[in-house]
Amino acid sequence: MYVYADNAATTAMSQVAVDAMMPYMMTVYGNPSSLHSVGQEAKEALENARATVAQCLGCEPREIIFTSGGSEADNQAIRSAAYYGARKNKKHIITTAFEHHAVLHTLAKLEKEGFEVTYLDVRQGHTITAQQVKDAIREDTCLVTTMYANNEIGSILPIAEIGAICKEAGVPFHTDAVQAVGHLHINVKEQNIDMLSLSGHKFHGPKGVGALYVRKGFPIQNLIEGGAQERGKRAGTENIAGICGMAAALKDACDHMDENMPRVAAMRDKLIAGLSKIPHSALNGDPVNRLPGNVSFCFEGIEGESLLLLLDMKGVAASSGSACTSGSLDPSHVLLAIGRVHDVAHGSLRLSLSEYNTDEEIDHILQVVPEVVQYLRSMSPVWRDLQNGKREYIL
């Protein structure tokens, strides 16, 4: 048995999405900017896909800009709001300490350009409150950008409350909703969201395509100069096949959300209950307001990369926030931000589920994870010291 439990990294494409893409590679290959019929047919597919995505988010089709993915959408949203703010001498941005790097690195660049960024503390409850946002807003705040739900630890943020506060204060609100779209009910109008980023491959659509919702009237700037595609806000011939695949996958996800997500959440809860029995372990993330598919743990005394390699050999594909898996010397900034110390952040495991997972697969995970943790602890000098009382347990 091989269990794919890394759906927060990417998902398998659905048949619906693949079927939706095929015609636009083989027969309707025209350029939507062309006047001939094969081009106009592609144009029609593009606009239908836009209407579908808009409907899933509760906005108008003209408020959707297709991009190359979530990272591009985040970059465009944040830079637009920052430069618009700067024109009015507003150079303060509010975000959280556990955003995706697409947001954090964009903000770091803006800091070098003279912007000031407030990173909201996420240690309390592994999330933020709307009150924290309210308290951080200043006269010169030009943007609030908080993720909808965290990719590593699954916490869902109080987006509607944050949206209401931003609306009242007159501050633009962007949310990186890459992990939430297709999994949670979203309505950008009701939730007072001004900009929202999404990515196709997180809900069984294709990679390399995403979208940015921008509330009508917001002065969005383009990152990529060129032709007049996407109302002049994103140059480059449209990735029609990808866009159609993403729209079909999103519609499918939204149409079946109410049946799929409770089942996914039930598998998640079974995993959390089972893994919590491993001694000296801790669940990361908000236990209640949590993505249906996210399970994130720290296990004391072991290191994440060796855990992942052994799990892979035993038929479980997962991920970790250890330094060795991040390609840097530090463990995940998310785990450090919620207050996990380096020693235990290295021993993290994320299992992320989708509706393609089965109860049998959950049982398999519950069998192999405790075995592998036990095995690695048996050869760990840290674990020995903990057991001998030479080192104090953190978890």
Add this chain to the structure above:
Amino acid sequence: MALYSEKVMDHFTHPRNVGVIENASGVGEVGNAKCGDIMKIYLKIENDIIEDVKFETFGCGSAIASSSMATEMIKGKSIYDAMALTNKAVAEALDGLPAHKMHCSVLAEEAIHNALKDYFDKNNIPYDKSQFPDCEHCEHCE
């Protein structure tokens, strides 16, 4: 392409010489939990020969494989051969390590050297202190 060579995976999944030696002649521990790797080497030495060696490692796959390979390379050898063991030799014996994992082989070399230093100290055997750089100051932990 796989992340690691077959040799690394073999030593990672079937590590040799895992464990502890009670009343060891020398014990060496390097790394720290903060940077995600700790290696501990136990030596049993008789007549300058490493009669037995065991290790415990907290770390990634290449750290475990490096410890395993290094212990195999010094078992039954003289303490002078063990002192001459380099991280490069460990990495080569594993058919190479990815560039960002070379520090794991450095840890293995240092853990063995530290265990030998412990043995020298316990037995009042003189040695050249410059042969034992302090691991705490390597770039990995800074």
